Amino acid sequence: MERTLISKIQQKDGQNVLIKGRILNVRSLGNIIFLVIQDYTGIIQTVFEKNAEVKMGETVAVKGLVKKEPRAKGGYELQGEKLEIISPITEDLPFDLARNELNLNINTLLDQRALSLRHPKVQAIFKLYDILLKSYETVMREENFTEIKTPKILGSATEGGANFFKVKYFEKEATLAQSPQFYKQIMVGVFERVFEIGSAFRAEPHFTTRHVNEYISLDAEMGFIQDYSDVIQMLNKVIKKMFELLEKEGQPYLEMYKIKISEVPEEIPCVKLAEIKKIIKKEYGYAIPEETDIDPKGESLAGKYAKEKFNSDFIFITHYPWSDRPFYTMPSSENSRETYGFDLLFKGLEIATGSQRIHTYKQLMENMRK
Amino acid sequence: MERTLISKIQQKDGQNVLIKGRILNVRSLGNIIFLVIQDYTGIIQTVFEKNAEVKMGETVAVKGLVKKEPRAKGGYELQGEKLEIISPITEDLPFDLARNELNLNINTLLDQRALSLRHPKVQAIFKLYDILLKSYETVMREENFTEIKTPKILGSATEGGANFFKVKYFEKEATLAQSPQFYKQIMVGVFERVFEIGSAFRAEPHFTTRHVNEYISLDAEMGFIQDYSDVIQMLNKVIKKMFELLEKEGQPYLEMYKIKISEVPEEIPCVKLAEIKKIIKKEYGYAIPEETDIDPKGESLAGKYAKEKFNSDFIFITHYPWSDRPFYTMPSSENSRETYGFDLLFKGLEIATGSQRIHTYKQLMENMRK
Numbered sequence: 001m002e003r004t005l006i007s008k009i010q011q012k013d014g015q016n017v018l019i020k021g022r023i024l025n026v027r028s029l030g031n032i033i034f035l036v037i038q039d040y041t042g043i044i045q046t047v048f049e050k051n052a053e054v055k056m057g058e059t060v061a062v063k064g065l066v067k068k069e070p071r072a073k074g075g076y077e078l079q080g081e082k083l084e085i086i087s088p089i090t091e092d093l094p095f096d097l098a099r100n101e102l103n104l105n106i107n108t109l110l111d112q113r114a115l116s117l118r119h120p121k122v123q124a125i126f127k128l129y130d131i132l133l134k135s136y137e138t139v140m141r142e143e144n145f146t147e148i149k150t151p152k153i154l155g156s157a158t159e160g161g162a163n164f165f166k167v168k169y170f171e172k173e174a175t176l177a178q179s180p181q182f183y184k185q186i187m188v189g190v191f192e193r194v195f196e197i198g199s200a201f202r203a204e205p206h207f208t209t210r211h212v213n214e215y216i217s218l219d220a221e222m223g224f225i226q227d228y229s230d231v232i233q234m235l236n237k238v239i240k241k242m243f244e245l246l247e248k249e250g251q252p253y254l255e256m257y258k259i260k261i262s263e264v265p266e267e268i269p270c271v272k273l274a275e276i277k278k279i280i281k282k283e284y285g286y287a288i289p290e291e292t293d294i295d296p297k298g299e300s301l302a303g304k305y306a307k308e309k310f311n312s313d314f315i316f317i318t319h320y321p322w323s324d325r326p327f328y329t330m331p332s333s334e335n336s337r338e339t340y341g342f343d344l345l346f347k348g349l350e351i352a353t354g355s356q357r358i359h360t361y362k363q364l365m366e367n368m369r370k
Numbered sequence: 371m372e373r374t375l376i377s378k379i380q381q382k383d384g385q386n387v388l389i390k391g392r393i394l395n396v397r398s399l400g401n402i403i404f405l406v407i408q409d410y411t412g413i414i415q416t417v418f419e420k421n422a423e424v425k426m427g428e429t430v431a432v433k434g435l436v437k438k439e440p441r442a443k444g445g446y447e448l449q450g451e452k453l454e455i456i457s458p459i460t461e462d463l464p465f466d467l468a469r470n471e472l473n474l475n476i477n478t479l480l481d482q483r484a485l486s487l488r489h490p491k492v493q494a495i496f497k498l499y500d501i502l503l504k505s506y507e508t509v510m511r512e513e514n515f516t517e518i519k520t521p522k523i524l525g526s527a528t529e530g531g532a533n534f535f536k537v538k539y540f541e542k543e544a545t546l547a548q549s550p551q552f553y554k555q556i557m558v559g560v561f562e563r564v565f566e567i568g569s570a571f572r573a574e575p576h577f578t579t580r581h582v583n584e585y586i587s588l589d590a591e592m593g594f595i596q597d598y599s600d601v602i603q604m605l606n607k608v609i610k611k612m613f614e615l616l617e618k619e620g621q622p623y624l625e626m627y628k629i630k631i632s633e634v635p636e637e638i639p640c641v642k643l644a645e646i647k648k649i650i651k652k653e654y655g656y657a658i659p660e661e662t663d664i665d666p667k668g669e670s671l672a673g674k675y676a677k678e679k680f681n682s683d684f685i686f687i688t689h690y691p692w693s694d695r696p697f698y699t700m701p702s703s704e705n706s707r708e709t710y711g712f713d714l715l716f717k718g719l720e721i722a723t724g725s726q727r728i729h730t731y732k733q734l735m736e737n738m739r740k
Contacts, residue, residue, distance in 0.1 A: 020594045040562035117560045130517045147500045190487045192410035224390045
């Protein structure tokens with residue numbers, strides 16, 4: 001008998017079906033056993049009117065009759081007839097996956113990751129991640145960007161600084177890519193618009209919520225811009241489309257967390273860094289420390305300001321100082337200590353960074369010598 | 371004036387336009403200069419009836435009048451009026467990008483990669499690569515696979531063996547992922563069907579056309595199969611759809627190489643490894659060395675056999691020996707020295723590998739101890 005996916009059960013009312021999935025819950029009421037079975041398309045209750053030797057977490061194949069049952073989730077249940085255990089468990093699960101909330105401490109959550117990932121609310125996070133990846137790919141192609149994949153084992157550090165990992169490369173030493181930056185810039189000379197979804201590595205301890213050793217970076221680079229505002233407009237457009245797709249396709253997962261996706265403005269407000277510092281001082285009485293361009297508290301208050309002043313969860317902070325930005329960043333033509341580099345904040349957290357790049361060899365060489 | 375993409379020029383007959391691109395070729399005929407300009411959408415000839423100081427390889431913005439010109443490629447040319455050099459070159463190009471064939475030796479091709487990539491025939495390779503990535507993402511989602519991204523810095527080697535790179539991970543030593551294998555298997559327990567497009571690293575010298583240090587691996591893993599033939603069927607289906615999309619969207623690039631995309635059979639022929647060895651001996655008089663499962667010459671002859679016998683560019687070789695396959699591979703129920711592991715050959719070259727995995731803890735533990 002061919003397998004029926006749980007999401008298709010309602011089309012088989014009154015028929016015998018075979019389902020395959022994992023036991024999410026087992027309850028006994030006298031001689032009756034209620035099994036909650038989950039496959040990747042949904043959940044169904046199965047009733048056995050005899051003893052069924054089965055435990056939570058086991059993988060099973062169940063044959064049974066589909067019956068209307070108004071009290072069941074989805075309106076149907078399965079009257080179980082035959083149960084085969086495909087993969088038995090060898091010890092009891094360390095926690096109850098059938099609970100609405102896992103409520104585990106982070107050590108248990110991560111130590112038992114193969115199991116905690118199976119909880120619907122944890123699954124939801126990775127489903128949203130999947131949709132985000134899909135939306136980025138889709139949107140970038142719509143905007144005529146070509147997808148590239150660039151090397152991750154490099155001869156030297158891309159972004160400078162000290163936060164790179166060293167790899168033993170046969171008899172030599174290599175470094176792991178901190179970003180695809182120079183490859184992207186080379187590829188603009190080839191395809192004008194390119195994007196990459198790839199691993200980036202940063203040798204930074206995980207001591208804040210803003211640092212990770214490795215992550216998937218959504219990168220893009222485009223040529224023939226007038227100035228940095230073209231890049232800002234493109235990023236605005238891409239983020240807007242991504243959030244719209246996330247809202248459309250991610251609804252069941254967002255609902256689990258009662259999250260309403262933010263509306264992305266047609267034009268996200270832009271404020272210069274020097275200006276936002278003054279505003280934060282004036283409006284919220286907080287002086288951003290001199291030694292940083294903007295600190296986490298400053299970003300958070302910039303997010304607050306964006307919400308209060310522009311009713312926007314997003315804000316671009318522009319014109320970062322020359323001293324804090326990489327050598328390929330275009331200096332401002334009005335103030336050489338500032339650049340056409342920017343960050344995008346979402347609810348007070350940096351989610352993207354960008355800039356206009358220097359596009360002539362002469363200026364680039366001069367800038368490298370400064 | 372807003373930029374017109376070169377592919378849209380024909381819609382602007384008789385109008386003044388602004389184009390931006392790179393000078394692919396410069397020819398002078400007396401006082402007349404012919405410039406071939408390329409942007410990411412196409413190529414157009416521009417005629418200046420005065421001296422235009424411009425060199426091959428420079429990035430320019432050109433204003434001019436669109437005119438019908440039957441002798442020009444595409445049927446139109448631009449009568450140049452104003453030329454601005456956006457990014458000048460500082461030395462002459464080391465080779466002529468306007469030639470139909472680059473014909474460079476591999477050292478020049480790679481040493482000058484930022485330039486050689488701009489040749490249309492090299493661009494074509496990376497355009498086809500882009501289409502392959504897109505087709506894989508698209509097809510896997512159609513088949514209800516969830517996209518995942520798994521860690522690349524690992525505590526120990528995924529696939530065993532000695533071909534892994536070591537990373538200095540703060541005070542510890544880590545290894546770069548040879549594959550996402552165990553993560554994929556964990557995620558089958560979560561989403562049943564998952565795929566990943568990610569970096570894989572193998573510490574193997576590049577001494578054959580079959581070895582690279584790092585590559586992008588198109589991975590997938592699925593649950594609730596009857597046996598390995600379900601995996602083979604899925605791979606068959608995925609490859610078929612990918613090749614069809616490649617043919618449909620890659621036509622202009624394939625034509626440059628006069629490549630006709632192979633038809634993927636509805637059912638790619640499957641032959642057991644032990645059997646193909648006998649066939650190769652009998653049909654082609656070649657004895658595959660005892661110490662390998664199948665060597666490159668054997669694969670090549672297996673490809674020849676597939677073409678001659680089944681008129682197929684593809685062939686699955688199945689039932690690889692237990693001794694050559696990883697511990698999680700399901701042994702054959704008929705012959706415990708064989709497994710349900712297989713390779714897919716395309717024109718005599720391995721392009722995919724797979725197997726049925728062991729799905730119970732007990733058998734997996736027993737297999738690890740063997």
